[in-house]
Amino acid sequence: MSDKAGWAVLGAGGISSDFLRALPAAQLGTLRAVGARDSGRARAFADEFPADFPGAAAGTYDEVLARDDVDAVYIGTVHTSHRELSLAALAAGKAVLCEKPLGIDVAETDEVLAAAERAGLPLVEAFKYRFGPFPDLLRALVADGALGEIVEVEASIGFAADRGIARLFDPALAGGALLDAGCYPVSLAVGVAAWVGRLEASAPTVVSATGVIGETGVDEDASATLDLGGIRAYVQTSITRALPRTAVIRGTRGELEIANVWGSRVASTDAAALRRPGRPDEHLHTATVSPMAAEADATIAALRSGRTEVPEMPWTDTRATAALLAQWRAALG
Structure with a gap:
């Protein structure tokens, strides 16, 4: 056995x-x-x-x-x-x-x-983008001050979906861009704020939002500005047009650009560019893993050690992401 x-x-x-x-x-x-x-x-x-x-x-x-x-x-x-x-x-x-x-x-x-x-x-x-060697490196860079004090996060994800996919365009199935894709950039901004202790400073809020509500009544395309304890996050999402799969994290000492921040269902992200004034750009690389296998192992490791949460996606992040998505949807009317 x-x-x-x-x-x-x-x-x-x-x-x-x-x-x-x-x-x-x-x-x-x-x-x-x-x-x-x-x-x-x-x-x-x-x-x-x-x-x-x-x-x-x-x-x-x-x-x-x-x-x-x-x-x-x-x-x-x-x-x-x-x-x-x-x-x-x-x-x-x-x-x-x-x-x-x-x-x-x-x-x-x-x-x-x-x-x-x-x-x-x-x-x-x-x-799944939270699991693997690269997100471990990302958390360390942000938390250890390599970028200085974090001030901004930009992130987006979008794709042109077939309108026949009911789960995306049917409000009865909680369709829409925000819950299907917009949760990614929101959760990244939440993670960055959590890694530097900003989630504890004040409740995260949606400062402003714009978007398109489609004929079926779901949010199809949207952008928002978020405030997470003084960190401004600019997020975009869509299920009707392609958007970059990138993220930029800016601090007082430099910025980190991640060209393919979400990775894929097959391979985790493995590269980013670190830019700091007065220094050559640093091109960072890590090994790749199967992110879905990694999140499965993290779940079982927690079970075996008697934990209810995993460090990659703690419940505080889940709660904050849900709250921001709800505010974003409300702001779109």
Whole structure:
């Protein structure tokens, strides 16, 4: 019997496929079961990975959560089911790695975090760009003062999506750019502020915001200025046009530009340019990893050590990100 922890995947969509392709690279866990609302769909999905996970079980969500060989679950379903499935998994005694956003609003987010605290189980919001050697380097550079006092963050992410993708354009599925993509630059700004102790200075707020509300009523394109304890963050997102996948972090002693800050589902970010007055530009590089495997291992490491949080994405960051997204949506009307 393997000493690896047992994972279950809840949801049989594209991002769950990417998680299962990444899971063989994880050191601490392997797949035990796949769950979906329909057990037949779950079986068909599990059968797509016969070589990596022979003998993986399949069933409904309830059937999978009842299994004794499942220690943790990855939730890769539509936004509106994240709360329901996270609460069910925690009630079943499973650690949870849930795709962002953890909840579609602040109330849902707080409810799930409170349930994890009561259960004493790990709960991780799956911002994969936070896991791996490069984000470790980034946190160290920001926290150790290599840029001086942090004053600004700029970050964006956007893509032109097919309007037939319901989860993006249907308000009943909590569609829109902010929850699907805008959470990335917001969470990065929150992380930077947290690494230098600014989240404790004052509640993060949206200073101003503009955007486009589409015909279906979801936010399709938006920008905002945020204040995080004196750090100004300028964020943009869209599901109707391509935007750079870059971030710039500015301090009183220099700036760091990350050309591909979000990485991909396959490989973590590995490069940035550090610019400081009077010095040659420094081109920083790290190894790459599978970020989805890294976040899976971080979840299991927390479970084995009795922790409810992981340092890469602590609950204070999840709460602050949810609060800012709610303010941003409200500012767009």
